[in-house]
Amino acid sequence: MMQILRRIRTLVIKEFMMILRDPKSRMVLIVPPIIQFFVFSYAATFDLQNVEFAVLDESKTVESRSLISHFSGSKHFELVQRLDSTAQIPEMINTEAVRLVLHISRDLADNIVNGDSASVQVIADGRNSNVASIALGYVQDIIQQYSASLRSLTPVIRGRTPLIQRAWFNRNMETRWYIVSSLGGIISMVIVMTLSSLSVAREREFGTFDQLLVSPFQPLEILIGKSVPCVFFGLADAILLSLAAVYWFAVPFRGTVGALFLILLAFMLAIVGVGLFISAISVTMQQGLLGAFVFIMPAVLLGGFTTPISNMPQWLQYSTVINPLKYVVQGLRDIFLTGADVSAVWNYVWPLCIISAVTMPAAAVMFRFRTQ
Template identity: 40%
Template sequence: MMNGWKYFIQQLKWMIRKELLSTLKDPKTRAILVVPVFVQSLIFGYVATYDLDHVPYALLDLSHSQESTQLIAKLDGSAAFQRVRTLGNSHEIADCIDSGEAMLVLTIPSDFSQNLSRGYISTIQVITDGRNTMTASLAQNYIGSIVGSYNASRNNGLNVIQLETVSWYNPNFITRWNFLPALVIMLSLVQVLMLGGLSVAREREQGTFDQLLVTPLSPVQILIGKAVAPMLIGLIQSSIVLLICIYWFEIPMAGDLFPMYLTIGIFIISCTGIGLSISAISKSMQQVMVYCFVLLMPMVLLSGLATPVNNMPELLQLVTYADPMRFALDAVRRIYLEGAGFLDVWPDYIPMLVVACITMPLAGWLFRNNLQ
């Protein structure tokens, strides 16, 4: 009986050793085991944080008094706040928020100094960009702590200054308004990347790819056919998510459908190019799944879905220009919540089209090269 157990354990040890050797001796497998760990750890460490180290703000000081100057000095002296514009009138506020140049606008009223000298409560207004509820609420909290420090330094700590907060495009800070429109883009990325990636690898693994090559279809026709299917499925899925946002969760859509679908279409084309490039270099569906897993997490994190791109290290900010999701996300949020039109969001299309113009020909070249 004991000899039987020893023999069983010995066989098990050899099987485990064989699997470890076959896994670790394969260079591609070693890279898959090591590279994602380092890449995702670094990206999570730098990007996946809700600490706002960079809060660009615009100032509208209608008081121009010593008291307002002291309060502004506390703001500018903090490590987090950077003044990007000093406004001359309230008509300039909309441009700062809409363009994304400023995360918030601080307005100090003309009677600020008089109210403080008389012991009255003076209210200053903070306008934040509600298209990203998490960062907007954090920025408000930062402002509140600085105002609290200013209150503590004068008038025996009485709260003589109060904040009046206004959130544009999401007045009630409903998190759903922020994430569900972004889900239109995120689900398109996941589905199209996976479908495009699996299109060629699946047929290779099933043994039907060689049969496809002996048909009258040219390699270009095969590639186009495999590109169109994921694009159509991605558009249908995006439409379903869009309908759920509008009619189920009743999130009002401020923009038009034309720029919305144009944004989704361009984004899907760029994702399809990436997916087909992955499929062309993959020998099996397992490789496709691993490559997609390695790419998906960094693309989502670097897009600014949860944390602002401006808060990332400068090197990673440059890397985000290669991430089509960053620009699709910005355009969709602006169209859905802000009501932006084509003329407002067209600059976001350029990086996505550049990615598509690179990945589509690359997929075609890899496809033809692997046939030889």
């Protein structure tokens, strides 16, 4: 037993040295995670800022000017032009000069004074449906705020039931919290997949694979020796990015460190198993990289990072059961935002353990098969 551990330790040290001495591997470990983290964190957000809109005010009253001020005073909207007639509206939308046009009718003030329902028309550019739906949500919030201000000033329309909104876990509805909290799992997956998918293929391409075959090392020992550095660097990157999420982007960390370490460790083991399986069936490093990216793209799309899994077709939801990223994305969000502990994230950990129990032996079998 001591000899086996000694051989595995030798392989682990050798693998660490190969990774750290290779300039390309060092580049993969340091530069891409930092760049990807900050680019995704700042660029990938569902919040809209300074949405350009035009207004056609046919009322030209104190009430209409007050409504316009609610829009222009919001950080989400920017008034760029005032229109004179409805004939100008199609041109503004068709040429993408604005994303929204606010059309205020002539009878707005009269309806407000009489206590009648006052309608405001909003024309949105629907070519980007996601942006349009979010912008219309902001419009609805502003209209509700404007209506609330009218109720406080106009006794005629008092007595209506106000809508009080409250968001748990993310009071200000910052989408950056939602994205950054799980970003460490995705970026570390890319790093671990790249390292593990190249580990065996690198040996073949450099001509050192034959030396491993004639050495006293068993195939399982070689795979363990190659797994440990990948898991170590993946954990290091994920924890570093989690610290950046807390101290740079001020994302709250409400869970426990033990839960964070446990789910990341289970996730790294599952990803390393997939990466080593790809590497075991690859002859060149190019094939290993291609196999890694063939896995990464569907995993990200089906992982629930940007698109909720519940919105996918039912048959596609079933396929996400074998996606390791699905569990770490939801687990990290629960740890950061809802304060999940070890017992709460166990529902995400045991599927990752099952995936590891399948991928690791599969990689060992393929490695043994390719060595024969």
